[in-house]
Structures are given as structure tokens and as C-alpha cells.
Amino acid sequence: MSTLLKIRDIRLEGRSDEQWNPIINGVDLTLQKGEVLGLIGESGAGKSTLGLAAMGFTRDGVRISSGTVEFDGIDLVKASAAVKRGLLGKRIAYVAQSAAASFNPAHRIIDQQVEGPVQHGTMKRPEAEETGMELYRKLRLPDPDNIGFRYPHQVSGGQLQRAMTAMAMSCRPDLIIFDEPTTALDVTTQIEVLASIREIVDEYDTAAIYITHDLAVVAQMADQIKVLLKGDEVETADTRTMLAAPTQEYTKSLWAVRSFERPAKPSVIGGAVPVVSVRNVDASYGTVPVLHDVSFDIHEGRTVAVVGESGSGKSTTARCITGLLPPKAGEIAFDGQVLPADYRKRDKGQLRQAQMIYQMADTALNPRMSIGNIIARPVQFYTGLTGKELRARVDSLLDQIELEPSQYFNRLPSELSGGQKQRIGIARALAAEPKFIICDEVTSALDQLVAEGILRLLAKLQDELKLSYMFITHDLATVRAISDEVVVMKDGRVVEQGEKQAMFTPPHHAYTDLLLSSVPEMDPDWLTNLLQERGVDNIGDAAVDKM
Numbered sequence: 001m002s003t004l005l006k007i008r009d010i011r012l013e014g015r016s017d018e019q020w021n022p023i024i025n026g027v028d029l030t031l032q033k034g035e036v037l038g039l040i041g042e043s044g045a046g047k048s049t050l051g052l053a054a055m056g057f058t059r060d061g062v063r064i065s066s067g068t069v070e071f072d073g074i075d076l077v078k079a080s081a082a083v084k085r086g087l088l089g090k091r092i093a094y095v096a097q098s099a100a101a102s103f104n105p106a107h108r109i110i111d112q113q114v115e116g117p118v119q120h121g122t123m124k125r126p127e128a129e130e131t132g133m134e135l136y137r138k139l140r141l142p143d144p145d146n147i148g149f150r151y152p153h154q155v156s157g158g159q160l161q162r163a164m165t166a167m168a169m170s171c172r173p174d175l176i177i178f179d180e181p182t183t184a185l186d187v188t189t190q191i192e193v194l195a196s197i198r199e200i201v202d203e204y205d206t207a208a209i210y211i212t213h214d215l216a217v218v219a220q221m222a223d224q225i226k227v228l229l230k231g232d233e234v235e236t237a238d239t240r241t242m243l244a245a246p247t248q249e250y251t252k253s254l255w256a257v258r259s260f261e262r263p264a265k266p267s268v269i270g271g272a273v274p275v276v277s278v279r280n281v282d283a284s285y286g287t288v289p290v291l292h293d294v295s296f297d298i299h300e301g302r303t304v305a306v307v308g309e310s311g312s313g314k315s316t317t318a319r320c321i322t323g324l325l326p327p328k329a330g331e332i333a334f335d336g337q338v339l340p341a342d343y344r345k346r347d348k349g350q351l352r353q354a355q356m357i358y359q360m361a362d363t364a365l366n367p368r369m370s371i372g373n374i375i376a377r378p379v380q381f382y383t384g385l386t387g388k389e390l391r392a393r394v395d396s397l398l399d400q401i402e403l404e405p406s407q408y409f410n411r412l413p414s415e416l417s418g419g420q421k422q423r424i425g426i427a428r429a430l431a432a433e434p435k436f437i438i439c440d441e442v443t444s445a446l447d448q449l450v451a452e453g454i455l456r457l458l459a460k461l462q463d464e465l466k467l468s469y470m471f472i473t474h475d476l477a478t479v480r481a482i483s484d485e486v487v488v489m490k491d492g493r494v495v496e497q498g499e500k501q502a503m504f505t506p507p508h509h510a511y512t513d514l515l516l517s518s519v520p521e522m523d524p525d526w527l528t529n530l531l532q533e534r535g536v537d538n539i540g541d542a543a544v545d546k547m
Contacts (some may be wrong), residue, residue, distance in 0.1 A: 002172060004207045005031040005054060010067035012049055012058065012231075016415070023049050023062065027168035032202045034205040038222030038239065040212060040254065042447045045228040047211045048097075049175045054209055055092050055289050056084055071175065090120040093168035097180035097445060099160040101363045103152040107158075110148030112153070113167050122171050136167035138200060140192040140305050142311075154285075157359075158185045158310025162193055169200055176201075178210045182217060183444050186309040186474035187518035194220055194527060213447030215254060216520035220527040224338050227251050253315055260452050261481045262459055264501060268299050273336045275468040276321060278355070281330035283320050290316050291492045294330070296438065301462060303469040305483035305500075307476070307515065308495050313492040314472045318438045321470070322354055334436075352382045359441035361421035365413040371398075371424055372409035378431040397427040401457065419450035426457065436468045443478055455482050466504050480504065487511050 007029040013020040024046045039047045049442040052058060056069055058077025069076040071092065076084065087202060088094075096102045103112060103474025114128035119213060123131065129148070136144035152160055161181060167242065168176055178197070182190045201208055210221045218225060218239075225242040226235040227250070235248045241429055242430040246252050274297035291313050298304045306314045319325035321332050332339045334353060340346050358364040365374055375394045379385055387392055395405035401423040413421055423443060429437050439458065443451035473479060479486060479500070486503040488496040488511065496509040508516065520526060 002033050003030060004033045004035075004072055006068075006070045007050075008068045008070075010050070010053055010069060011065045012046075012053060013065050015061045015063075020063070020065070021230050024053070025242055026067070027228070027231075027233045029054070029226065031175070031207050031209065033180075033207055034201070035209055035224070036201060036208045036222050038210050038225040039216035039228065040215065040218055040225060041228035041234075042213065042254070043450045044081055044230065044232040047228055048179055050228070051179055051209050051211050052094075054175075054177060055088060055094060057088070057140060060115055086120075089173075090118040090122065090171045091173050092175045093171070093173040093175075094177045095165050095168045095179060095181045097183055098162040098360050098362060100152070100157060100360060100478055103160065105152050108149055109155070109163050113148055113163070113170060113278060116167065117170050119306075128170065131170060132166060135169055136163070139163075139166055140189075141166075141197045153349055156311040157315075158189045161185060162189075165193065165197065172204050172206075174207060176206055178208055178212075180212055180445070181210075182214070182391060183212075186307075186312075187476065187515055187520075188309045190217070190520070191518055191527065191530070192475075195531060197221070198527075207262055214520070215448075216522050216526075219522055219524045220520060227254070232394065241424045242523065254448070255341060260455055264499075265302060265484045267499065268302070272299055274298055274333075276406050276470070277323065277333040277336075278317065279331050279333065281317070281327045281332070282322055283316060283325055283327045285316075285325075289328075289492070291320065291327070292328070294489075294492070294494055296487045296497055297496060298468050298470055300435070300468055301466045302483045302484040303462070303471050303482055304487060305471045305473055305478060305479040306487045306489060308489035309474070309515075311491075312489040314489055317489070318356070318440060318470065318472060321438065322356060332529065348382065351432050352432040354436050354438070355434040356438045356440060357422070357425045357429050357442050358443055361418065361425050361445075364425055365421060367413050369412075370409065371411050371413070371416070374413075374424060375427050378428055382432045393431075400430060400461065401427045403453055405426075417450075419446055419453060422446065422454055423457065426461070428459070430465075434467070436470070438470045440472045441474070442471075444473070444475060451478070452481075458482065476516065488515070489520065 009026045010024055010029065011026055012024040014023045015023065027050060039051060042049055049062065053064060053069060056079060058064060064077050110129060110132060110516060113132040114125055117123040117128040118125055133144050136147060138517065139161055141147050141162055147155065156431055166180055182193055182504055185193060210218060212218050220445055222239050224236065224238045226236040229250055234250050259370055276298040278294055279294050281294045294317055296304065308314055316325060320327050323341065323346055326341035339350055372394055375397055379393050380390055398405040398408055403420065443454050462469060471483060483500050486497065486500055487494055488509065492509050496512050
């Protein structure tokens with residue numbers, strides 16, 4: 001194999017308060033053609049910054065202060081903007097973590113798919129469209145001949161993430177930077193995407209840097225693993241050696257299984273009135289039905305985890321509860337009282353009792369508003385507080401989410417880590433003083449250490465404020481850690497529900513069993529063995545019917 005990418009003593013700095021502060025401290029990296037490097041570490045380790053630097057690119061406020069980035073003999077640090085434009089999108093591609101923030105909402109998916117190959121002159125539009133559809137098939141997207149003609153908001157988050165992967169692969173690049181590409185995907189969809197990525201990387205002899213905080217995922221994808229901590233390289237080794245015998249204590253700590261799990265709460269007393277009751281709900285987008293006779297209850301102080309693959313109806317159910325999508329049939333009741341189906345017909349008291357924490361804090365927080373103002377707006381709207389009383393309430397909320405008010409009140413979201421941004425999302429939900437909060441994949445974009453901190457915070461707030469949670473997630477480790485009850489959804493229907501302990505004890509519904517068996521393990525042969533067990537000879541063969 002020939003060397004494709006060689007990074008030597010790369011150092012990057014970020015500008016803050018008129019000073020340049022170190023982000024990456026002299027890291028080396030070598031990548032052969034067709035090789036996959038796994039880049040891991042906790043939030044703030046510098047993984048994404050190093051991945052972007054491998055393209056000769058830095059975000060605003062970041063600079064390469066020294067070192068070299070040599071791609072196929074071209075020094076990207078010194079290369080002109082014209083040279084980089086000729087490489088990026090054609091020979092070097094990038095798959096971002098948040099597809100929702102990466103697609104232009106005003107243009108159809110296929111128009112964005114063909115833009116790269118057409119502009120780079122590698123294909124005419126008809127060929128680029130046909131190639132896009134073929135990639136949609138390889139990535140297991142439904143209705144691959146037509147899904148590209150939808151707008152980004154008309155497909156699920158997992159489907160959009162796969163469409164972005166197809167877009168990156170459209171020019172058959174020599175190097176792809178995958179920045180947490182399966183973070184937003186459920187376990188069954190993740191298997192399909194991982195298998196497809198592996199197949200395409202092998203088929204086109206593409207080199208890749210795979211950035212992730214999911215150690216079980218990187219075990220399936222990488223030939224070698226590099227561990228980062230606060231901009232420093234901790235250790236590098238081939239994947240099997242790293243998994244079997246990491247040499248550094250920090251790496252061993254990452255390998256440790258997440259320890260947090262809430263004690264099981266007693267079962268609900270018969271006859272207790274639920275805080276939220278979803279009763280026989282049907283819903284559709286236009287003429288397309290998406291929910292079918294969905295029913296479950298959420299009682300005071302309890303957490304109901306709603307799990308299922310991408311497109312199963314989890315987030316749509318949440319939209320029905322909040323009144324953003326009025327049901328076609330059925331009803332939503334709060335404390336035994338039926339709510340108006342449309343949020344615009346609910347009074348302020350009804351609106352304040354159901355709040356939401358979103359998956360992607362990056363896109364959920366206004367980047368131009370200070371943290372203090374982001375939290376103050378719902379406080380003022382729901383309570384009418386002003387002046388010193390408003391400031392005192394915001395400070396109190398910052399204390400509740402374990403952030404020092406004097407340090408964070410005047411900061412912008414861009415000055416916070418991913419975990420800190422998610423805490424702000426929690427504070428904003430608490431500002432309305434609700435009884436019920438929908439947590440929509442709130443830990444999926446966070447590394448294991450930060451995610452555990454968020455789960456502990458949510459558990460503490462639940463106990464202190466007697467909150468009820470609907471926890472939408474595809475992470476079954478999170479379900480085990482925080483839920484009291486589990487609702488399993490597929491194709492817009494509830495296929496199984498019950499107490500957590502019962503749901504994780506065989507026998508299961510066939511689909512629940514599929515979800516449980518699809519959780520990646522810290523074994524580099526796990527994915528290959530699983531696909532073979534399910535009757536898939538080639539990694540990329542269609543496995544949907546088997547799964």
C-alpha cells in the first residue's frame with residue numbers, strides 16, 4: 001500500500017479573548033491508501049479539529065500554527081485556495097455529524113447530491129443522478145429511485161444521514177473524513193450503514209478517518225486506532241492490539257463500560273392518573289399515514305423510553321404530544337384532561353407543562369444570543385418576570401444544571417462544549433417549570449463520559465422536581481441506565497411495551513430481539529459474524545429482509 005496522507009507535528013490554535021490557545025499539540029498521522037484510521041477521545045479532545053485539518057481546513061477562529069499535512073504529495077497547509085477547491089469534494093470528502101445542519105433545506109436532496117460531481121466535471125447531471133440512486137441503494141435508503149426528490153425535512157434523521165454519506169461518496173474520493181456518521185442512527189440502521197461504508201471503502205480502495213466516541217463502532221470499522229486527550233496523542237495501535245491491550249490508563253478508562261444505572265422504581269399503583277396519556281393515536285404527513293393506533297402512559301416521576309429504528313414514529317409521536325402535529329384520530333390527555341390536538345389552541349398553562357430537549361444542541365440554540373438570554377426568554381414568557389427577578393431565576397436555572405452563572409451568562413453557544421450546550425437545552429426546558437419533558441436523543445451526539453454526566457443530571461432533576469420523561473433514544477445502554485418502562489415502536493406501531501426489567505428479559509417480541517442483538521460489541525469481528533448469522537455472505541448484500 002502507498003501512503004496517501006501524512007501529517008507531521010501538526011499544531012492548531014483557537015482564538016479566544018484576543019489570545020491564541022492550543023487545541024492540537026504536535027500530532028503525527030500516517031494513512032495508507034485503502035486504510036481506515038479510527039480517531040477516538042472524549043468531547044474536546046480535538047478529534048474533529050484534527051479530521052478537518054487532514055483536509056487542510058480549519059473552522060473560523062482556528063488556525064494551523066505549524067506542521068505539515070501532505071495529501072498524495074500536496075502540502076495542504078501551503079496549498080492555494082484554488083488547489084484545495086479542486087480536491088475538496090472530489091478527491092477528499094467529509095461526512096458531518098449533523099445531516100440536518102449540513103443540508104440546504106430549500107433544495108431537494110438529489111440536487112445537492114449531484115452538485116459535487118457536476119461542478120468538478122466528473123459526471124453530467126443524468127449520470128450523477130443515476131450514481132446517486134445507486135448509492136442510495138447501497139446505503140439501504142427506502143425507495144432509492146425517488147427519495148432524492150424529497151426535501152431534507154421530508155425524510156427521517158437517519159435517512160438524511162445516509163443521504164449525506166452518499167453525497168460524500170459521489171465522486172469516488174480517495175479520502176473520506178467520517179465525523180460521527182452513525183451517531184444519529186438506531187442500531188439496526190447503523191449496521192446497514194456501517195456495512196455499506198465498509199463495502200464501499202473496500203470496493204473503491206478509499207482511505208478514511210473515522211471519528212467517533214462509540215468504541216464498539218470503531219472496532220468494526222478501523223484498521224488502526226489513535227486516542228486523543230485535550231489535543232495530545234495518547235497512543236496509537238492496530239485495532240486488535242488496542243482493544244486487547246491498551247497501554248495507557250486513559251485509554252483503559254475509555255474502554256470501561258458506562259457505570260450509571262438508576263435503581264428500578266416500584267410499579268405504578270393501579271388506578272393512578274398518568275401525567276401524559278397517548279390514546280389510540282393515528283397521524284399522517286399529508287396523505288401518508290405514519291402512526292397507527294399508538295397508546296401508552298407516562299406517570300409522575302417516571303421515565304418511559306421510546307425505542308425503535310429510524311422512521312418508526314418515535315419523534316412523530318412526540319410531535320403529536322406537543323401539538324405540533326395534530327393526530328388524525330385518538331387523543332392526548334394531560335393529568336386526565338384531554339388536550340386540544342393543535343398547540344395553537346392550547347392555553348399557556350397547557351403549553352408550559354410539556355417541554356422538549358432536542359438532539360442537536362448546535363442547531364437548537366440561537367448562535368447569536370447569549371446563554372442568559374436564551375434561558376431568559378421562556379422564563380419571561382411563562383412567568384412574566386423582569387429585571388432582577390428574571391436574572392435571579394436564570395442564575396438559579398444555571399445552578400440547577402451545574403454551570404456557574406457568572407461564567408456562562410454572557411457566553412455565546414459557540415463558546416461551549418457539546419455537553420455544556422445540552423445542559424443549556426435542559427435549563428431552557430426547565431424555565432417553563434413543566435411536569436413533563438420529552439428528551440429527544442439528548443445524549444446521542446455526546447461521548448460516553450459526557451453523556452453519563454447528562455444522564456446523572458436528568459436523574460437528579462427528576463428526583464428533585466418530580467419530573468416525568470419521555471426518553472426517545474436508539475441507545476439501549478441509555479435505556480438500561482435511565483428508564484422505568486420501555487415502549488418499542490416499528491413502522492408507526494407499538495409492538496411491545498412494559499417495565500424495563502421485563503423488556504430486557506427473554507422471551508422478546510421478534511423486533512425487540514432484533515434491536516437487542518444489533519447493539520455493537522467490542523469485538524472487531526462482531527459485525528462480520530452478525531451479518532453471516534443473518535445470512536448475508538457479502539457485507540453489502542441487502543440484509544433488510546433478514547433484519
